[in-house]
Every structure is written in C-alpha cells, then in structure tokens.
Amino acid sequence: MSGPITPPLTVTTASGTPSGRPITTIKVSDGDLTISGGIATIDTSGSGGSPGGSDGQVQYNNAGVFGGDSDFTFDGTTVTIENPCYINGDINSVVAGGADFTLIARDSTGGTVQGTISMGGGADEPITLVAGEAGSDADIVLVPGSGAGKTTTQSPIDSTTTIDADVVRIGAGTSGNEITTNTTEDLVLNTNTGTNSGSITITDGANGDIDIVTDGTGVTEIQNSTTDNDTTLSVKGNGTGDSIINLNNPTKSVQLICDENQKLKVQGGVNTFILDSSSATGGITWPDGTTQITAASGGTPAGSDKEVQFNNSGSFGAESQFIWDSANDTLQLGQGIGYPRLALAGNNGYVYFKNNAVSPVTKASVGVNGTTFYIKTFPTDTERLRITTNGEWGIEGANYGTDGQVLTSGGAGASVAWEDAGGGGNVFNAELPGDTASGARYIISQSPPFGSADKTETLNASVASKPMCFPFISPASGDVTEIGVNFTTSSVSGNLYVGIYDSNSDGMADSRLCYATIASTGTGNVYQTSITGTGTLVRGTQYWYSINMDAGGIAPYLMGATTENTPGMGMGASASQDGVTFFDNAATAYAAPPASFTSSYTYGGFGRPICSLKIV
Amino acid sequence: MMNRNSTVYDGDEIVESTQIDVTWNEVRKTRNNALSDSDWRFMSDQSPSDEWIAYRVFLRDLPQNYDTANDAADAWNEYEKPE
Numbered sequence: 095m096s097g098p099i100t101p102p103l104t105v106t107t108a109s110g111t112p113s114g115r116p117i118t119t120i121k122v123s124d125g126d127l128t129i130s131g132g133i134a135t136i137d138t139s140g141s142g143g144s145p146g147g148s149d150g151q152v153q154y155n156n157a158g159v160f161g162g163d164s165d166f167t168f169d170g171t172t173v174t175i176e177n178p179c180y181i182n183g184d185i186n187s188v189v190a191g192g193a194d195f196t197l198i199a200r201d202s203t204g205g206t207v208q209g210t211i212s213m214g215g216g217a218d219e220p221i222t223l224v225a226g227e228a229g230s231d232a233d234i235v236l237v238p239g240s241g242a243g244k245t246t247t248q249s250p251i252d253s254t255t256t257i258d259a260d261v262v263r264i265g266a267g268t269s270g271n272e273i274t275t276n277t278t279e280d281l282v283l284n285t286n287t288g289t290n291s292g293s294i295t296i297t298d299g300a301n302g303d304i305d306i307v308t309d310g311t312g313v314t315e316i317q318n319s320t321t322d323n324d325t326t327l328s329v330k331g332n333g334t335g336d337s338i339i340n341l342n343n344p345t346k347s348v349q350l351i352c353d354e355n356q357k358l359k360v361q362g363g364v365n366t367f368i369l370d371s372s373s374a375t376g377g378i379t380w381p382d383g384t385t386q387i388t389a390a391s392g393g394t395p396a397g398s399d400k401e402v403q404f405n406n407s408g409s410f411g412a413e414s415q416f417i418w419d420s421a422n423d424t425l426q427l428g429q430g431i432g433y434p435r436l437a438l439a440g441n442n443g444y445v446y447f448k449n450n451a452v453s454p455v456t457k458a459s460v461g462v463n464g465t466t467f468y469i470k471t472f473p474t475d476t477e478r479l480r481i482t483t484n485g486e487w488g489i490e491g492a493n494y495g496t497d498g499q500v501l502t503s504g505g506a507g508a509s510v511a512w513e514d515a516g517g518g519g520n521v522f523n524a525e526l527p528g529d530t531a532s533g534a535r536y537i538i539s540q541s542p543p544f545g546s547a548d549k550t551e552t553l554n555a556s557v558a559s560k561p562m563c564f565p566f567i568s569p570a571s572g573d574v575t576e577i578g579v580n581f582t583t584s585s586v587s588g589n590l591y592v593g594i595y596d597s598n599s600d601g602m603a604d605s606r607l608c609y610a611t612i613a614s615t616g617t618g619n620v621y622q623t624s625i626t627g628t629g630t631l632v633r634g635t636q637y638w639y640s641i642n643m644d645a646g647g648i649a650p651y652l653m654g655a656t657t658e659n660t661p662g663m664g665m666g667a668s669a670s671q672d673g674v675t676f677f678d679n680a681a682t683a684y685a686a687p688p689a690s691f692t693s694s695y696t697y698g699g700f701g702r703p704i705c706s707l708k709i710v
Numbered sequence: 711m712m713n714r715n716s717t718v719y720d721g722d723e724i725v726e727s728t729q730i731d732v733t734w735n736e737v738r739k740t741r742n743n744a745l746s747d748s749d750w751r752f753m754s755d756q757s758p759s760d761e762w763i764a765y766r767v768f769l770r771d772l773p774q775n776y777d778t779a780n781d782a783a784d785a786w787n788e789y790e791k792p793e
Contacts, residue, residue: 550743576718582711613722618715619730 174203187215194219201227438462447472478509535576538566538639539654539705548659551701552582555614556649559683561593561640562675563603563691564702565661568637568709574629576708577610578621579641583651585614590650592622592705593640593687594629603638603678603691607631611686614643614650621706626686631709638691639705642677644684654703665697673697711791712740712783734779741769741786761792 121128145153147162150169154161165176187195196212209232212222226232273281285292298304306314318325329337329352339350348362356372370376377387395403397412400419404411417426427436438444444461449472456473465483470476480488488494489501495512502513540547544565577592590612598604608629610622631637641652654660657674665673680694718726745766751758752766768789776782 550740550747580713582713611721613719616715616717618713618717621716621718622720623718623725624721 176203187213449473534570534572534710535578535706535708536569537704537706538569539564539702541566541569543567544661544702546655546659546661546702548655549580549653549704551654551656551659552651553654553701553703554649555590555641555643555652555703556646557698557700558590558642558677559646560677560679560681561591561642561687561691562677562698562700563595563638563640564675564705565636565638568631568633568635570709571631571633572709574608574625574631574707575710576621576623576706577612577625578619578706579612580619580653580704581614581617581650582653583649584617585648585650587645588614588648588650589644590614590652591640591642591644591687594631594707595638595640595687595691597636597638601636602693602695603640606687606689606691607637609640609687611644614648619706623708631707640677640687641703641705642681642684642687644686646684652703654701657699657701660702663697665695671697672699674702675700711744711787711789712737713787714780714783729780732779732783734773734782737772737779737782737786741772745769759792765789765792 119128143160145151145162146156146160147153148164150167151162151164152166152168152173154163154166165174167174193215194212195215196210198210199208200206201208206227207224208227210222210224212224214220223234225234283294285294296304308314316325316327329339331337331352331354334354336354337352341348341350346362348360351359351361353359356370357376358369358371360367360369365381367381368379370379375387377385379385394410395401395412396406396410397403398414400417401412401414402416402418402425404413404416415428415430417429418424419426436445438461442461442463444459447458449456452473457475458472459470459475461468461470463480466480466488467482468477468480471478476490478490480491482488482494486494487501489510489512493512495501498515499512500515501510503510537545539545540549544567574594577594579590579592581590591609592612593609594607595603596605596607606627608625608627610625612620612622614620643650657672660674663673663676665671665676675698676695677698678688678691678694679696680692681688712732714729714732716726716728716730717724748762748766750756751762769786772782772786776785
C-alpha cells in the first residue's frame with residue numbers, strides 16, 4: 095500500500111461471515127481502485143462521470159473516456175451517420191405493421207431523395223430500386239466483379255442467377271427502355287432449359303405497339319428448332335375484331351386480314367380479294383365484286399387438247415389452227431389449205447429469234463419497217479436483206495445495186511453483192527413438155543441447145559471403154575428416175591454405163607450425180623429404172639451424160655446422131671479437128687463412171703448417142 | 711432398120727417389155743436415110759452386090775408390101791442388112 099485511504103470511507107453493512115472470504119486488500123493507485131479477496135460490491139452512484147461530445151451525439155469509448163461525434167448522432171427518432179458505415183453482419187429491420195424497409199440516398203442531410211432501395215416488409219412485397227431524383231435520367235447499373243476468377247460469360251445477372259419474380263419491369267420514365275446485348279451477341283429469351291412447354295409473352299401497355307426492328311438485310315424470322323415439326327405464326331385476336339398482318343413500306347401497304355367472319359382478305363388500297371373460308375361455299379370474291387365458288391366455275395378450256403385459249407366474246411375460245419405443241423415446244427398456226435397465218439400488226443412488226451445457248455445471247459429477226467420487209471441475221475441482228483414495196487432488193491441496207499447488175503456470191507465467209515453481169519448470156523432453160531404418158535421422159539440427147547434430132551447413126555459402143563461425155567441442159571427440175579438408150583445391135587453380154595455429171599466452175603464435167611447400168615444384150619429402146627446415186631437436176635442448168643461399156647470384146651451399137659449432126663466441143667489439135675465429145679483419159683477402163691471427172695480431157699469423134707431421162 | 715422393142719429394166723429384172731408403134735412417116739424417113747447412106751454403093755464406079763440391090767428394093771417396096779407401118783418396121787428389123 096502506498097498510503098492511507100482518506101475518509102470519508104464508510105462500510106455500511108457487513109453480513110455473512112467475511113472471515114472465510116476476507117477482503118485482503120483495498121488499494122487506490124493513481125485514481126484506480128483495486129479490491130482483492132472475496133467478492134465485493136462497489137456502489138458508484140453519483141460518481142459515473144459525464145458523457146462526451148455534444149447533445150445527441152452517440153457515446154463511444156474514446157481512449158478510456160466517453161466520447162461523442164457530430165457524425166454519429168441520435169435525436170431520439172433518427173440515427174444519423176455522416177461517414178461510411180461498416181456492418182459486419184445482417185441488417186435486420188423489424189418494422190411494426192409490415193412497412194417497407196427503405197435505404198434512401200439524399201443529396202444532403204434531409205435533402206432531395208437521390209435514389210432508394212426499398213424492401214417490402216409484408217408478404218409478396220417487391221424490392222424496388224429507384225435511381226436518381228424524381229424525373230431524372232439516372233440509370234440503375236449492376237457492375238460485375240473484375241477479378242481473375244470471373245468468367246467472361248458472367249454478367250451481373252448471369253447464368254446462375256435466378257430471378258424468381260413474376261414480373262421484371264424495365265424503366266419507369268418516358269425514354270426508351272432497352273435490353274441491350276454486349277457487342278454482337280444475340281439476345282435469347284428462353285422459357286427454360288430442356289423440355290418445357292412454357293411460352294414467351296410480350297405484352298404492351300394500353301394501346302402500345304410491340305415492334306420487332308431489324309437492321310439492314312436482317313430478317314424477322316420465326317423458326318421451329320425441332321426437325322419436321324410445323325411452324326406456326328399466330329396472330330390472335332381477343333373476342334371480336336379482325337386479325338391483321340400489315341405488309342407495308344412508307345408509301346404502299348397490303349393488309350392480310352382475318353375478319354371475325356372467318357374471311358381472309360388481301361387488301362391493298364381500294365382493291366380487296368376475299369377468300370371466304372367460313373364455309374365450303376364461301377368462295378373467292380374478286381375486287382370487282384364477282385364471287386367464284388368453286389374452281390370449276392372458272393371455266394374449262396375451250397376446244398381440243400393443245401389449242402391455245404383466247405377471249406372469245408367473253409368466254410374462253412380456241413381454234414384448231416392455233417396450237418401449242420408442248421411436246422416439241424412449238425406454236426403451230428394452221429393445219430389446212432391457206433394456213434399457216436401469222437399476222438404481225440403495227441408499222442414495225444417483226445419476229446425475233448434468240449439463241450440462248452451461247453453467251454452472249456445472239457439474235458436475228460425478220461420484220462417490216464414501214465413498207466419495207468427485212469431480214470436481220472445472227473449474231474447481232476444485223477440487216478442483210480430488205481425488199482421494198484417496189485420490189486427492190488437491198489443488200490445490207492438501202493443498197494439496191496444499179497440496173498442490170500446481178501447478185502454475186504462472195505464465197506464462203508462473205509456476203510453477196512451487186513455486181514455488173516458478165517459472160518454467159520442467155521441460157522436456154524425452157525421447160526419442154528416431157529412424154530407425160532410415160533412419166534416425164536425427156537430425150538436429153540435431142541433437147542436444145544446441144545441436142546440433135548438426128549438418129550441415123552449407129553455408134554459402136556465398144557470404143558467407149560472410158561466415159562465419153564455429152565453436154566445437156568436439163569429441161570426440168572427433179573430427180574432422175576430412169577435412163578434410157580437405144581441399141582440398134584445387141585451384144586452377147588455386157589452392160590452400158592450411162593452417168594450424169596454436174597459441171598465445175600469451168601462448166602466441165604465434175605462430180606457424178608448418178609448412173610445407170612443398162613444391159614446391152616437387147617435391142618431397141620432399153621430403159622433402166624434402178625439408178626445408182628441421186629441425180630437431182632435443176633431446169634436450165636448444164637449437166638453432162640456419159641457412156642462407157644463395162645467390158646471389152648463386145649460391140650453393141652447405139653442409135654445416135656452422126657458426128658456432123660452433133661455439136662462440136664471445139665476441142666482438137668488443129669483448127670479442122672472435129673471433136674464432138676471428150677472422155678476422162680485418167681479413168682479406169684470398163685469401170686463404173688468415176689465419182690469425179692478428172693481434168694484429163696481427151697476429145698473424141700463419137701456421135702451423140704440417144705439418151706432419155708425421166709425427171710420427176 | 712427400125713427396132714420397135716422397148717425394154718424397161720429395174721436392175722437386172724425386166725419390168726416392162728413392149729413394142730412401140732411407128733408411123734409410115736417415120737418408116738419412110740428412116741428408109742430414105744438408109745437409102746441415102748448406101749447411094750454411094752451404086753455410083754458408076756461401084757459394083758454393088760446382089761444383096762445390096764435386093765436390100766434397096768426391099769426398102770423401096772416397104773409401103774406397098776406391108777399393110778401397117780409396124781409390120782413394115784418389123785420386117786425391116788428382121789431383114790439382115792448386107793455387109
């Protein structure tokens with residue numbers, strides 16, 4: 095003990111037996127009281143000291159003495175904390191009557207409310223987050239963590255967050271309320287994962303629109319993700335009223351309307367098509383008010399199969415002269431005498447041909463320009479020929495040539511051209527009547543201008559080992575169907591070849607057209623109808639006929655003209671030579687007439703044998 | 711000689727074999743040609759054979775010896791012309 099206890103010190107009561115648990119020491123040291131021994135009761139009434147700080151300030155141990163602060167006050171109603179408050183545990187609000195528990199942010203003590211978090215105190219009460227003061231544009235922002243453990247797919251409301259509320263309301267002001275995805279990610283509203291029959295409902299407020307807005311080439315798509323299931327877009331009304339799909343742009347619109355009478359209307363402007371599906375007899379009503387009940391009422395095609403339909407005084411009409419042959423992709427006009435007819439109306443009508451099988455597409459046409467008829471050819475529809483109402487022929491335009499000019503071939507790869515006529519002169523091309531009783535039999539050995547009516551000579555055919563040629567002008571056009579000669583004397587065997595040749599550019603025998611093999615074992619007129627090759631002749635055109643035997647050592651005689659009565663060929667070694675025929679000296683003796691005459695022409699003095707042709 | 715035969719072949723097959731009709735005018739014209747062609751045999755410096763003499767007589771008498779031109783032509787055709 096450092097000194098005596100100074101009175102007044104009073105012991106008022108002592109009970110029990112203190113001897114077993116005596117107070118052994120009472121010590122005051124630097125104002126601290128220490129009692130050692132048994133349990134002591136110390137009455138400090140009247141000696142608790144004074145609270146720290148100012149009125150209303152909540153007391154705290156401030157280094158062993160009462161302390162108070164203006165940032166932490168209680169006025170009997172409200173606890174005010176002016177600085178950050180750290181709570182290491184729950185905040186439990188037990189409010190009588192189930193009133194809300196609200197955290198309010200103000201701009202100053204008791205000032206304007208800047209935002210609230212309000213939690214309802216009763217059953218089924220909402221939690222309300224209010225941002226900013228009334229009428230402000232403040233957002234509610236949920237900020238996720240940024241630590242290393244955060245996955246990139248997480249967001250403040252991530253895949254593990256469940257919002258159990260029946261209604262999630264976005265925004266309360268007048269500005270647009272949006273759910274915006276990050277970067278280019280899709281926004282998916284999913285009723286649940288896995289099998290679920292729940293639906294997604296987008297509900298507008300009173301008279302509000304629900305817009306699905308795409309951008310650029312984006313499309314609005316309704317897709318059934320389950321394979322082979324129907325996909326349904328339902329526009330559902332409620333009670334009376336139409337169901338309408340509006341297809342429109344800023345200036346034009348078409349509406350698809352299902353009205354309350356189960357009629358589907360396609361309505362654009364003043365025109366309305368109505369498909370009445372309310373009954374089997376509803377039919378289709380056209381904009382002009384007419385109604386078609388069944389497909390049959392649309393009429394059946396007129397006429398017969400393949401006939402093209404046309405309006406025949408208000409009804410379907412067809413004609414047997416107007417046919418579309420789909421099997422051959424052919425439009426056929428006319429079938430009988432006087433047909434086909436194709437009338438191109440207008441001053442500049444034309445028929446256009448396109449060849450789509452090549453690229454670029456080539457084209458050609460025939461038509462009229464005013465009173466001029468023209469033909470334009472591939473590939474670029476270039477005019478090649480025009481014929482005027484005066485009968486003028488224009489080559490590649492208004493090129494009608496001059497009087498007396500003739501059309502001349504430019505050969506392969508060149509167009510024809512008007513040129514001055516040269517050479518030739520008049521060619522005998524009269525079509526003399528043949529022996530019609532025997533089927534147009536012409537005696538070409540006698541026909542003008544090379545023929546001779548003389549038939550007094552008997553010609554020894556044995557000298558004709560190689561084809562001897564005689565010119566003739568065909569008196570008719572057609573095919574040779576018979577060749578005939580006259581044997582004045584027969585041979586015991588053998589045949590006479592009679593060939594028909596065309597002329598080359600020099601007018602000489604050129605290519606064999608046909609030939610006959612005629613037995614020389616008979617006398618008189620002998621005709622052969624079995625013709626080898628095709629002898630197509632053109633009236634007025636010069637050809638050649640040839641004769642030669644198929645074997646030597648036999649000597650049939652042919653009726654013919656004497657050399658004096660046979661037109662000369664003008665061939666020979668001297669001016670007085672009398673060649674009236676020539677033969678192909680390079681040909682094989684006693685062979686069938688060669689396919690082509692060579693230019694190994696050798697003149698001869700053989701008279702012109704009688705020869706007849708049937709030209710049909 | 712006048713041969714009235716007319717034969718039409720189709721290859722090796724004879725499809726028609728007839729005799730054409732001739733007129734007296736044709737017979738006379740042909741006969742006259744034949745006589746002219748042999749006149750040289752009766753020039754003063756020639757000595758025609760009896761066969762040629764008979765042949766020319768036959769030709770001259772054709773019109774009076776035969777009733778029809780066809781008969782005359784056929785007879786002539788059968789007559790063997792002298793060498």
